[in-house]
Amino acid sequence: MRTADWTDSVSVLDRVTAVFEAFGEHDEGLGVSELARRANLPKSTVSRIVADLVGQRFLERDGDKLYLGIRLFELGQTVQRPRELRRLALPVMTDLRNLTGHTVHLAVLEGGDIVFLAIVRGWPTPKPLGRVGGRLPAHATALGKAILATSARDVVEPIVNGGLERRTPRTICEPAALLRELTETRRTGTATEWEECASGRACVASAVLGRGAVPMAAISVTGSVEELSSDRLASAVRAAARTLSRRIGVGRIS
């Protein structure tokens, strides 16, 4: 009885997650059939889940299209880690933007991806690559490499050996080459990205460290390859990362 109950709880959560994750990055409405196809669940199951989730405002229905609902927005606003990191980081990010003129990003590592927590737009704003809450593969970004370079081996190894997706001809997809790059990042204190994630774009990042030198996040400046002279920016990014690390130490986020 207990075992059956337990399996049920997990499967309910699995199905809810499958439905949530079926929605794309953009505000797109999906019908029940499309949702069932993407979630890889029977349509009848999805219909029931959807009815409950709409009732609880986790999804919303507009005609025959479904959307992620306002309750997710509300919950998302109160998640503590991004909220605290944003609070501490935004003044530092704004200073870095004012100093360099470039767009400044703050991201954390989640699995093999980075998730953007905050973005302060620069003056020459190229088409933004990231959006708050959005993901990019860690190995293809300076932000991800900065975090990986300061992470424990048991965090890094599964990512490096788990298959490195190619985003551009310059993405580092060889595990050995990525490990060499991480060693170099540790040596200099900054990670760089030259058209490894998107062509024409460059990025310089540095890790933000918490207690015990554990990486909490990374901060970066982004621009076009022509705009970004890595040497000049690297020290500014490192200084910003150090300032934010100190603020976190005082703010005691765990």
Added chain:
Amino acid sequence: MTSLAEWNTAPARRAGSASVLDRIIAILDAVRESRGSISITELAARTALPKSTVSRLVAAMIQQRYLERTEDGVTLGLRLFELGARASVPRRLIAAAAPVIKNLWDLTGERVGLWVHQGTDMVSIAAVPGRLPMLSTRAGMRSPALTTASGKAYLAFCADQSVVDRVSAPLNDDAADHFRDELSQVRASVVATDREVAYPGILAVASPVLSADHVVLAAISIAGPSGAMDPESVAPLVRAAGVTLSRRLAAA
């Protein structure tokens, strides 16, 4: 005891036995209300669920990143942050706001706008023109949150202090004190006013739009020629529009 039956628990629910989804939501709400982290024991007490049930569900929710472990319990997880960032608030707002905007425009004939917050700006998501042909009604138009009525209406009800700090960062100490006072007044009166600071010759009055859980989502504003529009007489109309729109969102 089949898992599919869990989704058809309406009769069972009436009998007092909550579905798995209800329990998951009860846990999320209790963690959210803790405004930080909460222990399993405390969660069990708050949700009135057996501790063993809470432990099982929490373990699964941590694994799926809806929750994260902390030193003294659990807190909301990054998956909720990611999903929340993808949730379609502007689209939903526009749909709910259309009749409210029209009604406010019918009553006043002035420019009515619906604004959401982004960085240090307010961004227009819907607007109807009034007596101000020079003011764009294009969706996506940006105005500074610091000086506009819509910005002040939003910030006064914004629970995220980092947002308020960032917008008010350019102010010196005296101006920052003044700004804090003004936001307190906005919280008390539920309307914010801008007298020609953001745009010369233009007076604007705005009121916040709140979700069912009192999270500020947007601001609805009315703007007219300074001297020709009386802020005292439009204020109750704008406040009523904000309340009506908040109710429509909660009821939908």
